[in-house]
Amino acid sequence: MLSILNLIRWKNLMMIALAQILIKYALFESFNVTTTLNSFGFSLLVIATLCIAAAGNTINDIYDVETDLINKPDKVIVSKSISEKKAFNLFIIFNIIGVAIGFYLSHMVGKSAFFSLFVIISATLYVYASFLKQTILIGNIVISTLVAMSILIIGVFDLLPAINEQNRETQLTFFKILIDYAVFAFLINLIREMIKDIEDINGDYKAQMNTLPIAIGRERANKLAFIISLLPIAATIYYMVTYLYKQQIAIGYFLIFIIAPLIYTTIKIFSAKTKKDYKHISNIYKVIMLLGMLSLLLYQFILK
Secondary structure: OHHHHHHOOHHHHHHHHHHHHHHHHHHHHHHOOOOOOOHHHHHHHHHHHHHHHHHHHHHHHHHOHHHHHHHOHHHOOEOOOEOHHHHHHHHHHHHHHHHHHHHHHHHHOOOHHHHHHHHHHHHHHHHHHHOHHHOOOHHHHHHHHHHHHHHHHHHHHHOHHHOOOOOHHHHHHHHHHHHHHHHHHHHHHHHHHHHHHHHOHHHHHHOOOOOHHHHHOHHHHHHHHHHHOHHHHHHHHHHHHHHOOOOHHHHHHHHHHHHHHHHHHHHHHHHOOOHHHHHHHHHHHHHHHHHHHHHHHHHHHHOO
């Protein structure tokens, strides 16, 4: 059981679930925003998202066995703790559950076309693991877009179907907040993926993958990661100055828990040399992602 939990990256799944729960209950419910999904429907949406993500993590591990044996031999699950056949069966099962729930939800909210989102995301995760992950930057951008989609999908299913002439402005305001958080998640994950590629360059090279550090060299890739790491800092400062300049609690939170760690990781990227350095940077970015999602708890004080 523990092997399966590690295979599907249960900690990452919990972070996705936490973000979605905070969006629903700390943001939407706190302001009595008109929504489509009741608690049961929302729970199904979370389960569907987690199943699709679990399937993606599973197929990713199946295709990464060769590189993981070099990059992180102690953490290889497929072929050691779980057979490749069993892992692939789990991939199929998670996908079927996620897509089936997505089909049900789409009809529940009266938007049957939304069902295609789950199919597209599921297919994209498979293509990413089998092909796109090996390509320069494209794989990083695709997986980061899917991470952002785990945030936006709450707005797609819970806000958009409930829009009418009376509440249009309010609904779109809250959807824009989701877009801001999705952009933040995209940028943080993009940098983290680039850092992981630099960290895993040895195994990826032996597996004949064509990731960014292999194509342009570790030092150039490091410089590019450093430049891109400035974007979330700039974006967060812009967000603070534009929307939060009168909110001292929010300003304090963002300065201490978002800006400061972002600046710290940017400095660390500039001086990073060893695999241990890149692992440390990757872990800090994961913490920043969590702290960014927790800032949703502040909106009940900001907007009221």
